[in-house]
Amino acid sequence: xxxxxxxxxxxxxxxxxxxxxxxxxxxxxxxxxxxxxxxxxxxxxxxxxxxxxxxxxxxxxxxxxxxxxxxxxxxxxxxxxxxxxxxxxxxxxxxxxxxxxxxxxxxxxxxxxxxxxxxxxxxxxxxxxxxxxxxxxxxxxxxxxxxxxxxxxxxxxxxxxxxxxxxxxxxxxxxxxxxxxxxxxxxxxxxxxxxxxxxxxxxxxxxxxxxxxxxxxxxxxxxxxxxxxxxxxxxxxxxxxxxxxxxxxxxxxxxxxxxxxxxxxxxxxxxxxxxxxxxxxxxxxxxxxxxxxxxxxxxxxxxxxxxxxxxxxxxxxxxxxxxxxxxxxxxxxxxxxxxxxxxxxxxxxxxxxxxxxxxxxxxxxxxxxxxxxxxxxxxxxxxxxxxxxxxxxxxxxxxxxxxxxxxxxxxxxxxxxxxxxxxxxxxxxxxxxxxxxxxxxxxxxxxxxxxxxxxxxxxxxxxxxxxxxxxxxxxxxxxxxxxxxxxxxxxxxxxxxxxxxxxxxxxxxxxxxxxxxxxxxxxxxxxxxxxxxxx
Amino acid sequence: xxxxxxxxxxxxxxxxxxxxxxxxxxxxxxxxxxxxxxxxxxxxxxxxxxxxxxxxxxxxxxxxxxxxxxxxxxxxxxxxxxxxxxxxxxxxxxxxxxxxxxxxxxxxxxxxxxxxxxxxxxxxxxxxxxxxxxxxxxxxxxxxxxxxxxxxxxxxxxxxxxxxxxxxxxxxxxxxxxxxxxxxxxxxxxxxxxxxxxxxxxxxxxxxxxxxxxxxxxxxxxxxxxxxxxxxxxxxxxxxxxxxxxxxxxxxxxxxxxxxxxxxxxxxxxxxxxxxxxxxxxxxxxxxxxxxxxxxxxxxxxxxxxxxxxxxxxxxxxxxxxxxxxxxxxxxxx
Numbered sequence: 001x002x003x004x005x006x007x008x009x010x011x012x013x014x015x016x017x018x019x020x021x022x023x024x025x026x027x028x029x030x031x032x033x034x035x036x037x038x039x040x041x042x043x044x045x046x047x048x049x050x051x052x053x054x055x056x057x058x059x060x061x062x063x064x065x066x067x068x069x070x071x072x073x074x075x076x077x078x079x080x081x082x083x084x085x086x087x088x089x090x091x092x093x094x095x096x097x098x099x100x101x102x103x104x105x106x107x108x109x110x111x112x113x114x115x116x117x118x119x120x121x122x123x124x125x126x127x128x129x130x131x132x133x134x135x136x137x138x139x140x141x142x143x144x145x146x147x148x149x150x151x152x153x154x155x156x157x158x159x160x161x162x163x164x165x166x167x168x169x170x171x172x173x174x175x176x177x178x179x180x181x182x183x184x185x186x187x188x189x190x191x192x193x194x195x196x197x198x199x200x201x202x203x204x205x206x207x208x209x210x211x212x213x214x215x216x217x218x219x220x221x222x223x224x225x226x227x228x229x230x231x232x233x234x235x236x237x238x239x240x241x242x243x244x245x246x247x248x249x250x251x252x253x254x255x256x257x258x259x260x261x262x263x264x265x266x267x268x269x270x271x272x273x274x275x276x277x278x279x280x281x282x283x284x285x286x287x288x289x290x291x292x293x294x295x296x297x298x299x300x301x302x303x304x305x306x307x308x309x310x311x312x313x314x315x316x317x318x319x320x321x322x323x324x325x326x327x328x329x330x331x332x333x334x335x336x337x338x339x340x341x342x343x344x345x346x347x348x349x350x351x352x353x354x355x356x357x358x359x360x361x362x363x364x365x366x367x368x369x370x371x372x373x374x375x376x377x378x379x380x381x382x383x384x385x386x387x388x389x390x391x392x393x394x395x396x397x398x399x400x401x402x403x404x405x406x407x408x409x410x411x412x413x414x415x416x417x418x419x420x421x422x423x424x425x426x427x428x429x430x431x432x433x434x435x436x437x438x439x440x441x442x443x444x445x446x447x448x449x450x451x452x453x454x455x456x457x458x459x460x461x462x463x464x465x466x467x468x469x470x471x472x473x474x475x476x477x478x479x480x481x482x483x484x485x486x487x488x489x490x491x492x493x494x495x496x497x498x499x500x501x502x503x504x505x506x507x508x509x510x511x512x513x514x515x516x517x518x519x520x521x522x523x524x525x526x527x528x529x530x531x532x533x534x535x
Numbered sequence: 536x537x538x539x540x541x542x543x544x545x546x547x548x549x550x551x552x553x554x555x556x557x558x559x560x561x562x563x564x565x566x567x568x569x570x571x572x573x574x575x576x577x578x579x580x581x582x583x584x585x586x587x588x589x590x591x592x593x594x595x596x597x598x599x600x601x602x603x604x605x606x607x608x609x610x611x612x613x614x615x616x617x618x619x620x621x622x623x624x625x626x627x628x629x630x631x632x633x634x635x636x637x638x639x640x641x642x643x644x645x646x647x648x649x650x651x652x653x654x655x656x657x658x659x660x661x662x663x664x665x666x667x668x669x670x671x672x673x674x675x676x677x678x679x680x681x682x683x684x685x686x687x688x689x690x691x692x693x694x695x696x697x698x699x700x701x702x703x704x705x706x707x708x709x710x711x712x713x714x715x716x717x718x719x720x721x722x723x724x725x726x727x728x729x730x731x732x733x734x735x736x737x738x739x740x741x742x743x744x745x746x747x748x749x750x751x752x753x754x755x756x757x758x759x760x761x762x763x764x765x766x767x768x769x770x771x772x773x774x775x776x777x778x779x780x781x782x783x784x785x786x787x788x789x790x791x792x793x794x795x796x797x798x799x800x801x802x803x804x805x806x807x808x809x810x811x812x813x814x815x816x817x818x819x820x821x822x823x824x825x826x827x828x829x830x831x832x833x834x835x836x837x838x839x840x841x842x843x844x845x846x847x848x849x850x851x852x853x854x855x856x857x858x859x860x861x862x863x864x865x866x867x868x869x
Contacts, residue, residue, distance in 0.1 A: 041610055110743060118693075119748030139733055217698060217736045218744075222728070222868050230736075234700035237602050239858065240609065326574055389610065399596070480607045482596035484572040497739035498570050500762045500821065502746060 010430060011437045013358035013444055020355025020368050023348060027371035027412065031253075031378055034386025035246050041389050042242035053228070053248070057255060060227045063141065063216070064209035067148040071205045072198060074149055075156025078298045080190060081291035082157065083164035084283055093295075094158065095521040096303050098462075101155035102469035102516055103306070104490050105215045107509045109147050111305030112219075113138050114312065116146070121308070143219035146301075148212065152205040154302045158520075159201060159421055162462055163193045166425065166455075172281055182287035196266075196428065200420030203263035207256055207376040207416075228252050232379040242385075249382045256377035257370075264369030265362060306513060313510020316503035321511070326492060334472040334488040337406055341471030342464045344411040348372075349418035349463065354448070357426040369423075372415045383409065384479040391481075398481040406478055410471035417470070418463045425459055426452060457531020461524035468523070469516045561591045561799055566604040566617040570820075572597040577819040584815065585806055591799055601703060605631050608791065612636075618794035619803065621661070625785045626706050626857070628658050629850030637789040638797065642805050648827040650783055650845035658787035659804045661813070662822035664756040665781035665842050666707040667774035668694060669742075675751055678775040682712065685752075686726035693732035695741040695750040699861045702738050703784065704754050709864050710853065711782035714846035720860070724867035731868060757781065757839060762821050764835040773840075780844030786822065 082094060100108055115121050116138040123133045138146065167189060175189050213229040228248060235245040282288065321327050356368040387409065391401045429452055430437075437447050453460075475491050487495075489512055496504040572578040572595040582593045598604045601622045608615050623631050631637060637657040644660075647653050653660060668685070670678045679685035685694070697705030713720045732750045735741045745753030752775065763769040788807065790800040806812050813824035814831045823836065 106740065110747070113744070113747065113749055117747070117749045214736045214740070217701075218733060218740050221733045222731055230698065230700065237600070237606065238700050238861075240606060324574075385606075388607070392611070476599075479599035480603055480610075482566075482598065484569065484578075484595055484597040494739070495569060495573050497743065498737070499573065499575060500742070500759070500766070501575075502743060 009434045009438070010358060010360055011434055011442070011444075011447060013354075013447075015444060016351075016355040016358045017364065017368075018355075020352045021364075023351050023355075024368045024371045027375060027415075030412075031371070031374060033390060034378065034383060035249065037386050037389035037393060038242050038246050038382065042246075044241075044243075053251060056228050056231060057251075060210055061255070063144060063148075063227075064206050066141075066145055067152060067209035068202050068206045070145060070149050071152035071156050072202055074153035074298070075160055075201070076194065077294050078153070078157035079160035079164055079194065080186065081294040081298075082161050083190070084288070084291050085295060091521050092517070093299065093303065094161065095517040096306055097154035097298070098158035098465070098520040099469070099513060099516040100302060100306060101151050102466060102472075103309075103513055104474075104493070104509075105147075105151065105212070106218070107309055107493075107513070108151055108305060109215050109218050111307075111309040112143075112147050112150060114308040115304045116143075121304070139219055139221045141220075143221070144212075144216055147215050147219055148205075148209050150302050150305060152208060154298070156201050156205065157298075158462070159197055160194045162421075162459060162524075163197055163424070164190055166458075167193050176281040182283040185283065196424040197420065199263040199266035200416075200423060203259050203373055204376070204416050204420055206259045207373065210256060211252070211377065211379065213380075229379050229381075233381045236381045236385055245382060245385075249379050252379060253374060253377045257374065260370055260373040260377070261366060263373065264366045309506075309513055310510050312506040313508075313513075316506040316510075318507050318511070321504050321507040326487060327489075327508075330487045330489045330492045333486065334490075337403070337410065337488060338468040338472045340407045341410040341414065342468035344407060345414045345418050345467035345471075346460065346464060348411060348415055349422050352415075353419055353423040353426050354452075356423060357430045369419070372412070372419050375412045376416050380476045381479075384477045387477055388480045398478075399485070402478045402481045402486050405481070406475060407471070409477040410474060411467070413474070414467035414470040417466050421463045421466065422456065422459055425456060429455060454531050458524045458528040460531070461527030462520075464527065465519040465523040469519055472512065472515075561589075561796060562594055563591060563618045563796055563799055563803055564594045564596060564616045565619045565621050566596050566598065566608060567620070567622045568601045568604060569597040569599055571595070571622050575819065577815050580815045580819060581807070581812065584811065585803060588806060588811075589799065589802060593803075602627060605634075608636060609634055613793045615791060615793055617791055618796045618800045619788055619790050621788040621807075623658065623787050623789065624703060625783070625787065625850070626703065626710060626853060628655070628787055629854035631789065632657055632850065633854060636791055636793070638792040638794070640790060640804055641801060642808070644808060647808070647825050649785065649825055651847060655787070658789045659808050660785045660787050660825045661807055662816045662820055662825060663783050663785040664758040664822045665783045665845065666704055666711050666754065667757045667759075667776070667781055667842075668752040669745060669755045669759055669772055670752045670775050671745075672771045672773060674748070678752070678773075680776070681778045682715070682723050682727070685730060686723070688730060690729070692730060693750045694727075694730050694752040694754070695732050695744045696734055696754045697738055697741050698734050698736055699864060701736045704738050704756070705734070706857070706861070707782060707784055708754055709857070709860050710848055711846065712864075713860050714782050714848050715777075715779040721863050721867045724864050728868045734868070756784070756822070757842065758817075758822050758836065761817070761833070761835045761839060765818060765833060776840055776842055778843075780846045781842035782846045782848075785825075786820075 078097070082090070113120060117123070118133070118136045126132065126134050137143065171189060175185055180188060210227065211229050213227060213233065216227050217230065228251065232245055232248045232252070235241045235248055283291070352368060352372060356365055359365055359368070387405050388398060391398055391405060433451060437451060442450065472489060475486070475488060489508055493505045493508040493512070496508065567578065570576050578595045586592060596617070598607055601624060604620050605623060605627065608617055608620060639656045640659050642659060644653050647660065649660060649663060679688055696708055699705040699709045712723050716723050732744070735744070738755065741753045742755055744750045757774040760772045760774060763772045788804055790797065790804065794800055808825060810826055810828055810831065813826050814828055816822060816824050817833055817836050824832065
């Protein structure tokens with residue numbers, strides 16, 4: 001299992017490799033252009049850096065490493081439990097888990113506090129029942145890890161669940177007839193299906209945790225727990241030390257490159273994919289009990305914070321928000337940007353992953369995998385400054401370029417997620433069916449429409465949901481562009497928060513969350529149906 | 536469906552057509568921070584009131600933050616479209632002046648009602664408030680009356696502040712403690728460390744933690760209670776006044792040398808600092824006006840307790856030392 005397939009068994013697809021190479025080089029070029037534009041604009045040499053880089057790197061690496069390990073472990077356990085269990089409202093629970101990662105981090109963090117905080121549900125219950133408070137576990141390293149695992153662990157579970165659900169029924173039947181124990185079933189059937197996703201997922205989670213900024217500051221309890229990202233923000237905005245900022249950004253990219261290269265170089269795993277079917281094979285009772293416990297803990301840990309966001313929103317009342325014309329404009333803008341970014345992400349991700357799957361040469365696979373992840377490692381404040389300078393250098397009015405820049409920037413942010421979602425199944429498919437495709441003499445298009453697309457339908461839906469929700473409106477990248485006429489729902493929420501209007505913000509957060517859950521429940525189903533209907 | 540499609544089209548078209556039909560009247564392009572230009576902020580009301588007076592058009596261009604407007608102008612240099620920046624404050628005025636991008640305003644500002652006399656040749660003040668810690672009278676019966684009393688509060692009494700590198704009030708607190716304690720600032724910060732629940736990136740995060748009951752006090756402004764009195768009919772949120780005195784945030788506007796609308800820009804600033812412009816400020820930007828509005832000032836503002844003493848630092852002192860003071864703070868609370 002997991003044997004590396006000799007290249008000569010792969011269908012010969014030079015065009016796919018060429019297209020994805022061009023894309024990968026273009027993304028790398030964009031990152032270089034962003035950094036170069038900043039260096040070019042720097043008028044003064046860098047002042048001596050006041051940042052204790054080794055200390056920050058050590059702190060951040062520990063935090064990001066722990067986040068990654070915990071998130072993957074929790075995600076694997078939860079995917080395993082969700083794959084086996086069937087209960088009313090399961091789709092909603094799955095949707096809720098997936099929603100965490102695309103919900104603005106601040107919303108999740110405040111949801112977490114309303115459960116685990118000093119004045120949260122748990123402490124209030126404990127005080128009412130037992131007359132004492134349990135203290136405040138939500139701050140410090142434990143708080144950061146908890147928030148990150150809620151965001152990333154649940155996301156990992158959603159992606160891994162898609163892999164488990166794609167295990168063909170025939171394979172399960174064989175396993176069942178061999179009377180595999182729950183442990184053997186996990187080791188022989190589940191693990192091979194999931195493990196090809198772990199490197200990509202791990203890299204994404206590490207990068208997100210490494211560059212996390214508001215959550216780390218909010219829950220970190222002070223500058224002792226902070227990331228390089230805040231130092232870079234300070235260099236760009238407060239000190240206006242552009243050379244120093246680029247140097248710090250390069251440091252961050254270099255450290256993250258270790259993780260990115262490991263993920264990009266990972267060996268594809270051969271596994272067979274089928275349509276998801278309702279399982280008829282139940283595990284033994286102790287394993288079932290463990291699955292229910294995992295689900296219960298995950299629900300308390302992950303779903304309650306999001307539920308509290310919904311309840312806060314409902315309690316604040318939607319009327320005042322819905323009555324504002326701005327809300328509807330923001331909604332339309334968000335939907336337009338989300339849709340455009342999702343489509344662009346899909347195109348980029350398909351081009352990259354099809355080309356990567358077509359190649360058996362490790363250096364080529366690294367070249368095609370690295371740039372999309374590297375973009376995640378570029379600090380947001382550096383991106384926003386770089387994009388502003390590039391647009392100006394091109395002679396375009398920033399306000400007019402803003403929508404285009406947002407769509408491109410958000411697509412690139414969502415791209416690693418899409419690559420990590422679509423890459424492993426494509427790798428596996430080509431390697432499992434390469435011989436067949438060659439012997440049938442299918443063209444590249446035929447290979448896509450007859451073999452890859454029908455089996456990818458659900459993954460494409462999941463990826464579109466991810467990219468769409470991701471891109472609803474993070475406008476950080478156009479921070480300097482002049483944004484007063486260009487408002488999205490997340491921006492409207494943050495503006496409301498910044499103007500004392502916390503009720504409006506709570507209502508918008510709840511609306512965002514509902515929309516996100518709907519997208520995650522609906523889009524994968526819709527696309528599975530379309531993909532199968534087109535056959 | 537038809538309606539949403541046409542709205543969608545309108546958004547796309549609107550984005551490119553915003554500035555199409557305003558060529559015949561002179562236009563003032565003003566860079567500001569996004570809250571100022573927001574629909575509930577002062578921007579739209581200022582436009583509505585000033586445009587008939589001047590026969591001109593105000594175009595607000597909002598960056599994400601106050602310092603973002605300055606950085607944008609610095610990057611654009613002489614090619615900037617901005618005629619004015621509205622929304623810098625006294626903590627970065629020295630740095631802004633040192634860029635050499637700002638012109639003298641040439642106005643006689645002798646009718647101002649500010650906590651300190653105003654002599655700045657480039658920047659015109661348009662609102663102010665003092666930094667202060669908020670508390671909730673339902674939760675805290677006797678708030679601390681000084682930094683030293685705050686330090687001596689019980690173990691579970693927690694405050695939230697903001698990072699001086701990313702939030703204006705965070706920088707304000709660094710200046711406040713420096714102005715009040717000078718060489719003892721580091722000692723005060725070290726004393727505050729056990730009281731600090733967390734240091735957030737933005738003001739809004741600190742304030743939400745406070746309102747949610749996660750912290751007992753949050754760093755904000757003496758004018759913050761006015762919002763709750765006026766909008767929520769809630770009188771339980773109050774600013775704790777400290778005996779050391781308070782450091783003010785004075786927000787300012789300045790004209791760029793590169794502007795070809797110098798006279799119009801001056802006319803705007805003179806109007807903005809007059810009672811006509813100033814009466815818009817309190818209930819849109821939630822700060823004190825810089826002139827005495829008399830009966831036009833909302834009574835919720837008029838009734839707010841004011842600090843007994845206003846602390847000061849010179850622009851030159853801030854420009855030369857703020858980095859070191861921030862490092863001192865970070866080292867002390869690390």
